[in-house]
Amino acid sequence: xxxxxxxxxxxxxxxxxxxxxxxxxxxxxxxxxxxxxxxxxxxxxxxxxxxxxxxxxxxxxxxxxxxxxxxxxxxxxxxxxxxxxxxxxxxxxxxxxxxxxxxxxxxxxxxxxxxxxxxxxxxxxxxxxxxxxxxxxxxxxxxxxxxxx
Numbered sequence: 001x002x003x004x005x006x007x008x009x010x011x012x013x014x015x016x017x018x019x020x021x022x023x024x025x026x027x028x029x030x031x032x033x034x035x036x037x038x039x040x041x042x043x044x045x046x047x048x049x050x051x052x053x054x055x056x057x058x059x060x061x062x063x064x065x066x067x068x069x070x071x072x073x074x075x076x077x078x079x080x081x082x083x084x085x086x087x088x089x090x091x092x093x094x095x096x097x098x099x100x101x102x103x104x105x106x107x108x109x110x111x112x113x114x115x116x117x118x119x120x121x122x123x124x125x126x127x128x129x130x131x132x133x134x135x136x137x138x139x140x141x142x143x144x145x146x147x148x149x
Contacts, residue, residue, distance in 0.1 A: 069093035069101035
């Protein structure tokens with residue numbers, strides 16, 4: 001009986017290794033529209049993670065074939081009454097030698113980092129791609145804002 005159970009487990013494992021299942025994760029960590037958020041220098045102002053493609057079900061590394069695996073992050077570098085400086089960084093999942101992304105820790109892409117500066121005297125709106133934020137107050141090193149869209 002033990003041999004049959006072991007054989008059944010081995011057959012199931014053999015059938016699942018290499019099977020693929022679609023995965024599509026697109027998440028943002030910025031609160032809901034209209035919600036006020038207060039953060040300080042060094043905190044994340046905005047982040048978005050995208051992981052799409054076909055997931056290799058039997059792979060213990062949760063690899064993803066033929067899709068995207070990236071993360072975008074805006075971090076508050078400096079805040080004053082008239083300026084907001086945000087550090088822009090891009091990250092990627094480590095590629096495997098077999099042409100897919102492994103679901104491990106994010107790797108920073110050094111060539112895709114820069115500082116974005118917003119003049120709050122001209123406008124309290126901060127736009128990034130399709131997202132828009134309104135800065136409602138600045139006190140010391142803290143900034144309060146809300147997501148508009």
